[in-house]
Amino acid sequence: MKKKIAIVxxxxxxxxxxxNLLKNLSNLDISIFDINQNFCKGNSFRVDSDSLLLNTTVDTTSVFYEDRLHFFKWLNSKKDIPKKYKLKSAFVPRNLASKYxxxxxxxxxxxxxxxxxNVTIFDFFLFKYDAKHTFIDTSMNEYLFKYVILCTGHTSSSINMKCKLGELSNNDGYIENSFLNINGKIHKNDNVLIIGSNLSAIDTMLLLNESKHQGKICILSKSGSLPSVRSDMGGDYIPKYLGLEGFKNETISVNHLKRLFFKELLLLTTKEDVKSYFLISKDPKIQLETDILNCIYSKNKWQVLVFSMLEILTNYWFKFSTADRILIKNKYKKIIDRFISSMPLENALLLKDYLNNGRLEITKSSHENVYYSNSKKGFLIKNKNVVYNKIIDSSPINIENKDFSSLLNSMLEVGVVKTNINRLNSLDIDNKFFKCRNDFDANSNIDAPIVYAIGPTLRNNLIVSNFFLESSRQANIITNHISTSRIPIIITGVTS
Ligand SMILES: Cc1cc2nc3c(=O)[nH]c(=O)nc-3n(C[C@H](O)[C@H](O)[C@H](O)COP(=O)(O)OP(=O)(O)OC[C@H]3O[C@@H](n4cnc5c(N)ncnc54)[C@H](O)[C@@H]3O)c2cc1C
Incomplete structure (x- = not known):
């Protein structure tokens, strides 16, 4: 009997x-659901622009976790791809990743x-689940699956989520989900206010630059901090103390890992420099300049160490004590996130130019201090004079997906996923937590599917899922899990 699997x-x-499923397993009947325009692109790789670069180097981007150079080999097998993108340390346009x-x-x-x-591709969203364990798509077709893998990405799981910018969104000039597409929505001389200062805000900047936009730009966010900067120079460093292999047979504590991290860091750089890597300035302009200098002069081999730490955390998460895991999530998550959500040096230099010639301003404030003026026909920040014709909501949390929310909520109602689904994260995926139903245990309902949720689907406490290689790692785990789980044979009637 074929295993019936849905990928949402x-x-x-x-x-x-x-x-990964197709490569490694046989006898599968897979259905995959999404709207056509997102196929192989998703939300963040959808825009077909060479300005939007991957923030992970070629050697850390692969669909196969066990074959890190797969993307590198693919790039090198292509005649039409420029040479500069065929290096292990290159940051390539994101559209190449979707082509790959x-x-x-x-x-x-x-x-x-x-x-x-066999694989069936559906150009629909799944949006509902009912007590008979039937899934329903947006065209009201019904399906039964044994395994369901939720890969719904940057979407909110809360059905009632309202636009975060409230009233502001009711005015002319409000643009939602900027990095998806701002084409044709911004005039060359518009003054643009971008809400949010993370990667999607940087994308917006890059797209404005590409469109030869001339107006003023202000990035406004509560933190006022930009993503960190990554150089492409550190890729070849092989860690001495932080290699994955070294941790196979020992239990690990956070303190031990920290000691090794700094020991290794001091092999690469001086104590003074180390301080500057982790200091965060209150002034985003100074921070950007420091990050750029760190990238250029210290070659950023230390960033490779951050990724080594990440590998250890993700691969050996359950070797840490519960207390350590909580500590990592509460204390170190922010630091790790900052390095993961980083921008390539090339993009940082462009931002620096904009800041230096006065076309870009970064303001630490809340959107609550922004108002719309009917008389001036634009948005203003309290106590400032510039009128912005366009306001772009670049906070990823605002990517609302009602279909996913209703799907998740109906699954919660039936009890096929537990209420704590919001608390899952990609580290927990190594444990049984990610599996929302006990695997065919005696008391469980035999018809209910096994549900996996991976990627940045679930926002709270999410720690490191927000990058390509992590998706491959999770895909690998799920593949192994499906390969070893057996479909139970149900015997009905009485035999003697
Ligand atoms: C601006 C930005 C830049 C980024 N840059 C990088 C980068 O350079 N490198 C990197 O590794 N990572 C980057 N990331 C992180 C990136 O989002 C992830 O690596 C990757 O896109 C996650 O893929 P995903 O498939 O989980 O999510 P998504 O790309 O969000 O895809 C989810 C898909 O699920 C579909 N969907 C949702 N609900 C349903 C439903 N009910 N039924 C059917 N389909 C549904 C959506 O239509 C969508 O296509 C970036 C993120 C952002 C926001």
Whole structure:
């Protein structure tokens, strides 16, 4: 009997899962759901612009966790790709990553009949689940699945989530979800106020720059801090103390890991420099300049160490004590997130130019201090004079997906996922937590599917899922799990 699997969402995460399943398993009947325009692109890789670069280097971007250089080899097999993108340390346009996913998927789709697998692609969203364990799509078709993998990405799981900017969104000039598409919505001379200062805000900046926009830009956020800056120079460093292998057989404590981290860091740089890596200035302009200098002069091998730490955390998460895990989530999550959500040096230099020539301002404030003036026909920040014709909501949390919310809520109602789904994170995926139902235990309902939730789907406490290689790691775990779980045989009637 074929295992019936649904993948909800065909962004980088969903496609990674699909490819890993097709490569490694046989006798599968897989259905994958998403709107056509997001297929292999998802939300953040959807815009077809060469300005938007991956923030992970080529050697840390692969659909196969066990074959890190797969993307590198793919790039090098292509004649039409510029040489500068064929380096392990390169930051390549994100649209190349979606092309890579698309071609790799096709390669495995062509071979799928050899393994007796079949895949059906649906151009619909799944939006509802009912007590008969039936899934319903937006065209009211009904399905039954044994496994469901939620790869719904940057979406809110709260059905009632309102636009975070409240009243502001009711005015002309409000633009939602900027990094998806601002094409044609901004005039060359518009003054633009971007709300949020994370990666999607940087994307907005890059797209404005690409469109030869001339007006003033203000990035406004509560933290006022930009993503950190990554250089492409540190890729070749092989850690002495923080190699993954070294931790295989020991229990690990946070303090031990920290000691090794700093010991290794001091092999690479001086105590003085170390301080500057972790200091966060209150002035975003100074912070940006410090980050850029760190990138240029110390070659940022230390950033490779942050990624080594991450590998240890993700691979050996359950070797840490519960107290340590809580400590990591509460204390170190922010630092790790800052390094993961980083921008390539090239982008940082562009921002610096904008700041220096006065076209860009970064303001630490809340959108609550922004108001719309009918007389001036634009948005103003309290106590400031510039009138902004456009306001762009670049806070990713504002990406609302009602279909996913209603799907999740109906699954919660039936009890097929536990209420604490919001608290899952990608580290917990190594444990049984990610599985929302006990695996065919005696008391469980035999018809209910096993549900996995991966990627940045679930926001609270999310620690490191927000990058490509982490999706591949999770895809790998799920593949292994599905391969070892057996479909129970139900015997009905009485036999003697
Ligand atoms: C601005 C920005 C820049 C980024 N840059 C990088 C980068 O350079 N490198 C990197 O590694 N990571 C980057 N990331 C992180 C990136 O989002 C993840 O690596 C990756 O896109 C996550 O993929 P995903 O498939 O989980 O999510 P998404 O890309 O969000 O895809 C989720 C998909 O699920 C679909 N979906 C949702 N609900 C349903 C439903 N009910 N039914 C069917 N389909 C549904 C959506 O349509 C969507 O296509 C960036 C993120 C942002 C916001």
């Amino acid at each position: 969402g065909a962004g980088p995460c969903g496609i990674s899962v699909l490819i 996913l698309f071609e790799t998927l096709n390669e495995y789709l062509l071979k799928s009949s050899e393994k007796n697998n």
